[in-house]
Amino acid sequence: MAKLLKILDYSLANKAYSIKNTEQAILDANPTYLKDDWDKSCFNKLKSSIRKHYARRQGRKCAYCRITINPDGSGNAVEHIMPRIKKPQWMFVLHNLSISCINCNSSKGKQNTMRQHENNYGHSPNHCPNDTIEFKIFNPHFDKWSDHFEIQDEFFLVPKPNTKGPDTYKFCNLHRYIIVLDYIDELKIREKSFKSITKRLRKEKRVHVKEQLEIAKEAILDMIENN
Numbered sequence: 001m002a003k004l005l006k007i008l009d010y011s012l013a014n015k016a017y018s019i020k021n022t023e024q025a026i027l028d029a030n031p032t033y034l035k036d037d038w039d040k041s042c043f044n045k046l047k048s049s050i051r052k053h054y055a056r057r058q059g060r061k062c063a064y065c066r067i068t069i070n071p072d073g074s075g076n077a078v079e080h081i082m083p084r085i086k087k088p089q090w091m092f093v094l095h096n097l098s099i100s101c102i103n104c105n106s107s108k109g110k111q112n113t114m115r116q117h118e119n120n121y122g123h124s125p126n127h128c129p130n131d132t133i134e135f136k137i138f139n140p141h142f143d144k145w146s147d148h149f150e151i152q153d154e155f156f157l158v159p160k161p162n163t164k165g166p167d168t169y170k171f172c173n174l175h176r177y178i179i180v181l182d183y184i185d186e187l188k189i190r191e192k193s194f195k196s197i198t199k200r201l202r203k204e205k206r207v208h209v210k211e212q213l214e215i216a217k218e219a220i221l222d223m224i225e226n227n
């Protein structure tokens, strides 16, 4: 799966959006104190630029699950790695921003993604930490995806133990078997993936997991039959 990992493994290190002077003036004039400040119309143009920038820099992939997203980011969420309900002051901090699919964004929701601060007073509202260690979950600005996740048996996204993978998996509910489907054609692994899912289905007992696997299996079968 080395080829797939290579496709999935973009990095945002040193590729954060850079705020233009005119945009900075708008931000200075409109400090954000409440999560809904995000919806102020004065930020619309900036949000659209941020969405386009990250969609391109992330190679059209969700920050977490890596499913493909629209080229201009439309229909996808500007993702606040630390949710804006928790830290509204950080909603335009660039290393707290990326783009994600709606599923990851809504699964993550309002959960606190920062590690407990050493002094127990929490992180300062005026300073979003610029360091991977402070984030409990994967942050594409600092972390390498393949250090935290792997693809097993030609199909299954699996978090690596003792990394940020398990927390990210839980926060984003990455237990969704549609992710690798986007890359199956590019990698020419339809048959291998189909076999892998069929094998997993035989031993899987959990009903909700079986349902997801059946959906993925049907989708691959359609791809094979319509080729």
Ligand SMILES: [Zn+2]
Pocket: 062, 063, 064, 065, 066, 067, 100, 101, 102, 103, 104, 105
């Ligand atoms: Zn996602």
